[in-house]
Amino acid sequence: MEKILVIDDDKMIRKLFSLALTKAGYNVIEAESGDAGLLLVHSERPDLVITDYQMPGKNGLEVLAEIRKLRLKLPVIMLTAYGDVVLTIKSIQQGAFEYLEKPVNPETLKSTVIKALSSVKSSNSLTTVIRTDASSESMLEDNILVGRTPQMKEIFKNIGLISMNKVNVLIQGETGTGKELIARLVHFSGITHNKPLVVVNCSALTETLLESELFGHVKGSFTDSIRDKKGKFELAGEGTIFLDEISEISLNTQVKLLRVIQELEFEKVGGELPIPMKARIIAATNRNLEEQIKLGKFREDLYYRLKVFTINLPPLRERKDDINDLVIHFLYKLNKRFNKNVTKIGDGVIEMLQQHDWHGNVRELENTLLQAIVMSKNDVLEKENIILNYRMAEPVAKYQEMSEFRTLESLEKHHIKCILDEVNWNKVEASRILDITRPTLNAKIEKYNLVQ
Amino acid sequence: MDELINGNKIPLPDLTYLKEMADGDETFIREIIKIFLEEGPVMLRSMKECADSGDHDRLKLVTHKLITQLTSVGILTAVPDVKRINKGSRDMIDLNETVDRILKISNVSIEHLKTMI
Numbered sequence: 001m002e003k004i005l006v007i008d009d010d011k012m013i014r015k016l017f018s019l020a021l022t023k024a025g026y027n028v029i030e031a032e033s034g035d036a037g038l039l040l041v042h043s044e045r046p047d048l049v050i051t052d053y054q055m056p057g058k059n060g061l062e063v064l065a066e067i068r069k070l071r072l073k074l075p076v077i078m079l080t081a082y083g084d085v086v087l088t089i090k091s092i093q094q095g096a097f098e099y100l101e102k103p104v105n106p107e108t109l110k111s112t113v114i115k116a117l118s119s120v121k122s123s124n125s126l127t128t129v130i131r132t133d134a135s136s137e138s139m140l141e142d143n144i145l146v147g148r149t150p151q152m153k154e155i156f157k158n159i160g161l162i163s164m165n166k167v168n169v170l171i172q173g174e175t176g177t178g179k180e181l182i183a184r185l186v187h188f189s190g191i192t193h194n195k196p197l198v199v200v201n202c203s204a205l206t207e208t209l210l211e212s213e214l215f216g217h218v219k220g221s222f223t224d225s226i227r228d229k230k231g232k233f234e235l236a237g238e239g240t241i242f243l244d245e246i247s248e249i250s251l252n253t254q255v256k257l258l259r260v261i262q263e264l265e266f267e268k269v270g271g272e273l274p275i276p277m278k279a280r281i282i283a284a285t286n287r288n289l290e291e292q293i294k295l296g297k298f299r300e301d302l303y304y305r306l307k308v309f310t311i312n313l314p315p316l317r318e319r320k321d322d323i324n325d326l327v328i329h330f331l332y333k334l335n336k337r338f339n340k341n342v343t344k345i346g347d348g349v350i351e352m353l354q355q356h357d358w359h360g361n362v363r364e365l366e367n368t369l370l371q372a373i374v375m376s377k378n379d380v381l382e383k384e385n386i387i388l389n390y391r392m393a394e395p396v397a398k399y400q401e402m403s404e405f406r407t408l409e410s411l412e413k414h415h416i417k418c419i420l421d422e423v424n425w426n427k428v429e430a431s432r433i434l435d436i437t438r439p440t441l442n443a444k445i446e447k448y449n450l451v452q
Numbered sequence: 453m454d455e456l457i458n459g460n461k462i463p464l465p466d467l468t469y470l471k472e473m474a475d476g477d478e479t480f481i482r483e484i485i486k487i488f489l490e491e492g493p494v495m496l497r498s499m500k501e502c503a504d505s506g507d508h509d510r511l512k513l514v515t516h517k518l519i520t521q522l523t524s525v526g527i528l529t530a531v532p533d534v535k536r537i538n539k540g541s542r543d544m545i546d547l548n549e550t551v552d553r554i555l556k557i558s559n560v561s562i563e564h565l566k567t568m569i
Contacts, residue, residue, distance in 0.1 A: 010491075010517055010520065010521070011487055011490075011491060012484060012487040012488055012491055012520075012521055012524060013520060013521075013524070015483065015484060015487055016473055016484055016524060019473075019474070019477075019480050019483065019484070020473045020474070020475075020480075023474075023475060023477065023480070054513070054516055054517075102519075102520045102523075103469055103520060103523045103524050105472075106472045106473045106475070
């Protein structure tokens, strides 16, 4: 029989809880102060502690802090007379399993007790999948790109080959598949590892600004150019320049970029002296460049210059066997970043994640796990804390399922919100998909009160 | 004759919560009421003394406990006033009047609870 310790200086409340929980089949022990409760935590080894906050001597938070030192996993339910937001936050921050307001509804009490006890059982029955004592950075670095599926193994082999040469590389893949990680891996794993890596997001800048960013400018070449500025090609030196979202550059800039690749030299904006270009170019896109060529939006000659070697990153839905390894990798990474200790994976979690379509790919998986880790109250990644995003799946069916006719405005609001969520509120990406300018997108976000 | 508060009859204690907690177990209900009859009047006296002496810090602690006690045995009519005192008795110009009202309601309810054990 599971043992529950109730700590409250109020005899009536102790008895009320004690009788109710005894009737529910638990062995209940009582303490009338924090100090007496802590002694019982030691001697009686309860499976769960329910403690009041406001008590003479040690208060509930102090009791919780002591319990965390004694027994890390022992779940604690905090009680108080009525709602206190600050106390709620503090309790959860310090690791309380739940916070209940008195008088506690009997059903809430019983269901919370069941959940708290089962969270420990679940934890005890599972194996730790990640080492919490991994102090070196090597694990993170070694697993920066995770995957054991044949597609990923092939990519790793290719990276091994191309990283030892300075050939240009084109990385193609959907949003969130890890194109920048591949670029970093190519750069850091080979002959360029001790040279600069310069990243340029081509979609984030206007044509004029992009040219100035890439090639630099000389003082006085345009308004506000008050001094000479080095461009990214120059800063990359003998290293790598990573041109993300290459499909977004204008045809004019494409011509200039092509010339750089052909001539291996460039001039600053407003300058005349040629500067040698020694960097390797890695370009990435989430668009099909061959289609863009057919549409006249991308130059064929530039395409072939960039795709000396092409890496096609598969979407996560085509390599679901990697999800287990990815979850372990992200648990390690996110625990470290957010000071959490979720080291076990609950039953059915991987199967549930493998059934999802992951339109946002690995980035969506990481964000989903981050949310689950933040919500977790023990050391287990539980199904109930995982919120999967189904909003982009079969949008047509969703519209058909609508029970009432909606206004154009409400549909627009819904659609913009879906797109923003899908691209993790990357407004550049969202305005590109929606085919509207960023100021227009910002105006609509404000108009519809959309929040992330 | 029925006791009145603000012109209204003082309602009987509402034992819905206690019955739910006890899952209908009469012995359980009686036991909790017994404990309240031991502790509740002491707390109510303490509240009165604190209000009279202007000990607002202690008044806050006492009313904090009273809220749960009174709610548990269904003396719900008194609870809003107790919460008001708990929130800030220093600023209440009607503190003594409020305490007297709580006592009047509680004493009537306590007499009724005594008949149940």
